[in-house]
Amino acid sequence: MANATQTHPLQTGIGNFIAGLKELERDLITKDKIAAYMAAMPVRAEALQDYVWWRDSFYTRNLIYRDDLFEVMTICWSPGQKTAIHTHNxxxxxxxxxxxxxTxxxxxxxxxxxxxxxxVVNIDCLGGATELQIDRLGSIVCAEGxxxxxxxxxxxxxxxxxxxNTGCISLHVYSKPFDSCIAFDLDQQRCYRRQLSYFSKDGTPIQA
Structure with missing residues (x-):
């Protein structure tokens, strides 16, 4: 793995990162614009330590910031932990x-x-299917830097x-925030709406 200092020459604090996102709210939010911002403002693991929580049974979703346009969180993954197949609303x-x-x-x-x-307008799916086919397109590995x-x-x-083979800390930005998604259970051949929750907010655990 590349040296973290070489990979992240900008030691961006999470406060600076959030402030920059809020500045972007003045203009139209696009996929390319936020991608370019995040590439230019990399956040090192050290800057995220207040939002890093591990749990053996499941990955943790840890809220850093949320307003009407942006939701920012870390997700902490132990080896082998994974989400359900899901949408982003x-x-x-x-x-x-x-x-x-x-991956x-x-x-x-x-x-x-x-x-x-x-x-459906303003949402990708309502769920409720009891027979479905979901095709796998491929996989993308995303690693530090x-x-x-x-x-x-x-x-x-x-x-x-x-x-x-080690714990992973990922940084996620969503626009707009969402509190539920459609999950796909291919074994049971169904899709359903799944409510989302945080393990911690502002650096403080809210779940046992």
């Missing part, structure tokens, strides 16, 4: 990795028995997995 998303590596598996919706619930994964309104279904 039609919202934009960006992920970089401050420590370790994760993003990308999927597309091929068919289901509730097609009327697809592509090596790029970024984005989600947009065209590519919105994915699964994130820590495929490395």
């Amino acid at each position: 039609g919202q934009l998303g960006w992920m970089t990795v401050a420590q370790g590596e994760v 993003t598996h990308e999927f597309s919706h091929a068919s289901c028995n509730a097609p009327e619930n697809q592509n 090596t790029g970024m994964v984005t989600v947009d309104k065209l590519q919105t279904i994915h699964q994130i997995e820590n495929t490395g």
Whole structure:
């Protein structure tokens, strides 16, 4: 793995990072604009330590900042931990990795028995299918200092997995914030709305 100092020459504090995002709220938020900002303002793991919490049973979602346009969080992954296959509610998303590596598996919706619930205005899916086919498109490895994964309104279904041998800290920005998503259970052939929660807010755990 590349030396962290070489990979992240800008030692961006999380306060500076959030302040820069708030400045961007004055203009139209686009996938490319926020991706360019995050590439120019890398945040090292040391700057995220107040928002790093590990749990053996599941990955943790740790809220750093949220307003009407942006949601910023760390997600901490022990080796082997992964999300369900899920949507992003039609919202934009960006992920970089401050420590370790994760693999993003990308999927597309091929068919289901509730097609009327697809592509609803301002949301990607209502769920409710009991027969479905989700095609796997490929996988992207995102590691410390090596790029970024984005989600947009065209590519919105994915699964994130820590495929490395160490704990991983990823930094996520969403626009707009969302509190639920559609999860896909391919074994049970169903999709359903899943409520999302945080393990910590502002550096303080809120869950046991």
